[in-house]
Amino acid sequence: MTTTxxxxxxxxxxxxxxxxxxxxxxxxxxxCIGWLMSAGVDFxxxxxxxxxxxxxxxxxxxxxxxxAQPGDWIVRRWRMFTGAAFAVVTDDVFGAAFPADEKAxx
Numbered sequence: 001m002t003t004t005x006x007x008x009x010x011x012x013x014x015x016x017x018x019x020x021x022x023x024x025x026x027x028x029x030x031x032c033i034g035w036l037m038s039a040g041v042d043f044x045x046x047x048x049x050x051x052x053x054x055x056x057x058x059x060x061x062x063x064x065x066x067x068a069q070p071g072d073w074i075v076r077r078w079r080m081f082t083g084a085a086f087a088v089v090t091d092d093v094f095g096a097a098f099p100a101d102e103k104a105x106x
Contacts (some may be wrong), residue, residue, distance in 0.1 A: 003028040005076075007033050008098040018094070020105050021068040024051035032074065039076065041086055042098040 005019040010085070019035060022028040032055075036043055042058040046067065056067045058076070066088040068074055073094040075087045 003031050005031075010097050014077065016075050016077045018073050018089075018098075020091075021043075021055055021070060021072050021074055021088075023048070023053035023055075023070055036086075039084060039086075057088065066087070 002021075003022075003025065005017045007015055007017050009015050016054050019032050020028070022033055033043075036057070042060075043054055044058075045053055046056050047054045051070060054067050054069055055074075056065050059065050066086070067088045069090075071091050073089045073091065075089050075094070077087065078084055086104075
């Protein structure tokens with residue numbers, strides 16, 4: 001499993017940057033938090049400790065907060081007029097949107 005954000009292309013040709021929230025791995029968790037901080041994302045840890053820690057990304061422009069459970073993916077998609085938009089995607093939805101045979105690239 002990668003511990004750094006990687007780029008993925010969905011079947012529609014859209015490219016996103018994503019990283020899996022893995023609080024059980026301090027390196028992966030630190031990388032994810034650093035990635036969010038460098039993008040200026042407002043987030044906090046509302047629940048759990050160690051491997052069960054959740055991560056909530058605050059919504060912007062009236063959008064609701066999104067909470068990542070361990071194993072979920074945090075996805076950054078670029079929007080033409082609003083810039084980067086972050087979302088939390090469950091592993092099963094991420095796997096369906098980005099087929100396993102698709103290779104991640106950096």
